Amino acid sequence: SYELTQPPSVTVSAGQTASITCSGNKLADKYACWYQQRPGQSPVLLIYQDNKRPSGIPERFSGSSSRNTATLTISGAQAVDEADYYCQAWDSNSLYVFGTGTKVTVL
């Protein structure tokens, strides 16, 4: 089965840049998306198709993908960005696959 691996946690100082990685075999051949889940809330789509933002998502969130890794970047992190972040991709065998999740802490 297809797997997506993320670091369990990332810590960033307010105003600085945080990068969250998502690793999977030949991930760049698939479309990655990212979700934010604040404590006690439902997930929200942040990035789709590797690097596109749905309307209403702040520009400080951006995505990229290369070879086996997709990356979510938060530029100028804010306290409200403290949340869990999940990547996701579609695989022809495993279908809808979520990453293991990353907890972001903003100091």
Added chain:
Amino acid sequence: QVQLVESGGGVVQPGRSLRLSCAASGFTFSIYGMQWVRQAPGKGLEWVAAIGYDGNNKFYGDSVEGRFTVSRDYSKNTVYLQMNDLRAEDTAVYYCAREKPYGSGNYPFDHWGQGTRVTVSS
């Protein structure tokens, strides 16, 4: 605006059944695939089931295959998840989500419900 409202969760004994509902509004229900995703306490997101826009294509995660059934009612704009032979490991918050297809292999979930909690315990 798009709204997805789940219901039907609760406490159920192992081996019993439960049916979850997801009422959709604010969009043309008949042209979107729908999803169920769950999250066990303190754990990450796990995809559970998918149903195509026309109701003909249904897919399941390995952990629920053969026990769960997804369906949809176009007259009620509602998606269902019939869960049979429930196990302790099925304990989770169950979310309904809309799938936005952008092309082959490109199916993000662009709207989510608030979730409904299922607890399987004797």
